[in-house]
Amino acid sequence: MQWSFLFLSLAATSTALIRFQCSQLVTQRLDPLVTPGMIPSPHVHQIVGGNSFNATMDPKKDMPGESDCTTCQMADDFSNYWTAVLYFKARNGTYKRVRQLANSGFDGAAGGGMTVYYMQDALYDTKQPSKVSAFQPGFRMFIGNVQARTMDEAARFRQLTYTCLETPATRDHETIALPKKVCPAGIMSSLRFPNCWDGKNLDSPDHLSHMSYPSSGTFESGGPCPSTHPVRTSQVMFEVIWDTRPFNNPDDWPLDGSQPFVWSFGDATGYANHADYVFGWKDDSLQKILDTPCYVNCDTARTQSIAEMNKCAQKAVVEEDIDGWLTELPGGHQAEFAPTPEKR
Template sequence: MPPSSPPPETATCTTCTFADDFSNYWTAILYFRARNGTYIRVPQKQNLGFEQANGGMTVYYIPGYLPNSKVTAFAPGFRMLIGNPNYRTMKEAMQFRQLTYTCLQNILTRTGETLDMPTKPCAAGIMSNVRFPTCWDGKNLDTPDHMSHVAYPVMGMFETNAPCPASHPVKIPQLFYEVIWDTTSFNKKELWPEDGSQPFVWSQGDKTGFGNHGDYVFGWKGDALQKAMDTNCDRCPQLRSQSLAEGNKCAKARMVREDIDGWLDSIPGQPMEENHH
């Protein structure tokens, strides 16, 4: 979708609880690989407080944790990507230390984040965490690599009001995805590979977890997001909202009738990568 087609002008509905948010949020799909080499899609699991929602992605816009933290909302046409789907090593993944996994012991677990996929069964599923950069160059709504126009703080963290680099002086909201994958059906170790390695694979063929990545296309109507950032609100009563049931109605009809949740001989469109060094 070109920048000339902003989501608020082309979308007819939104799945978000804030009714003026027509942004696009995306991550890869997770698969389980059985011992016989077949695959099945891992379903998402709803986060706490969103049990009636379809899907398991929770999106946060964080204005800052310290008093007087000022952020500028994204501009119409803005988009960005974080992560590299082709990364397969810890050294590569260190470039994106803000992309992590949490092995959930229960729905409230928020400690023990790792850069690679959990190597043991997780009692309540796996949560992938995607934290986008919080500094913008103030000029480009996008760049050819979808990343160069944004950056992380030069030192410290966004949470502590760390300064932005001179090349990217505009502080933007901390955009944060929590995606919960319901891996609990696959927790029996006898289902895992005989060599004890973890069995989960991203849809781009990555079984290391280092290729975690997320995409974002801004799509809030008017100045709604800026108002929310200025008031540092949580549920933001000043914004238009809708029920989860209403959001669930916003779904695109299938264009191809195909069983997408059965066992597959291979990941759609991707050859499986056997060795990573």
């Protein structure tokens, strides 16, 4: 789909960074971006955001704006954000879903959920001087390679990382592979989307080609957008904290000492980490926030309490056991390290 826009808002000074929590909306096998209409989709996802999430998410029919509530702290954000789900593989070969923890300061968020950022410049830059454009209705994107099982295959997506949490405040020593040691406070996955848009396409066949990372340098270093993708947007980032603490007894880990966690589609390396985003902010609320000087907490943003976020929930349409001790991952997947096509 092709669209053209006048980016008059880029002339304004944009100085905002926002960080907020979203409670869990639902956990099930649906993926309206990669496998629209498929019920169930190949693997389990955990979804947050607006309650109009469904198997198709046709931008012409059921935009996230049709939601009447959102699990996100930003009350005007009816977007949907989702990732795969992490499982623990026991020594006897059975699997158990790893629950999520809310980020520091957001205790009580239902299901743990995730923390979402919209950044114009590096997180540590409190001035956020770059000018950016908000996404447009119908926009969506995907990041990652679900087939990756080696470092070379994951190299394109070095912005998808893990942090072995020694404490809830740990934020250093990121890795692209899943941590190979016990993580006392859990494992955090950080997923950073591209921030350069081609200015025309709200989506693309691979859900990524309409977006790009900087042509040189990095987002954090203020690298320039390539000429093919000249419109600078916020960088969207997810932080998801997986509560691996119940599985931290090394006696339960594989006899060969390998790490025991596996994504819901079978990847036991961590290289295939990926995430999906469907834009759904109400009217121009996101652009107004981005055009207002603020850092993390923005007075111009409408917010809701964690209790209000938790009231917004959705019943799974795919009925299956995703939480018990399972002999195989939902969808028939098994933990594997070698590249194999995902089941369709």
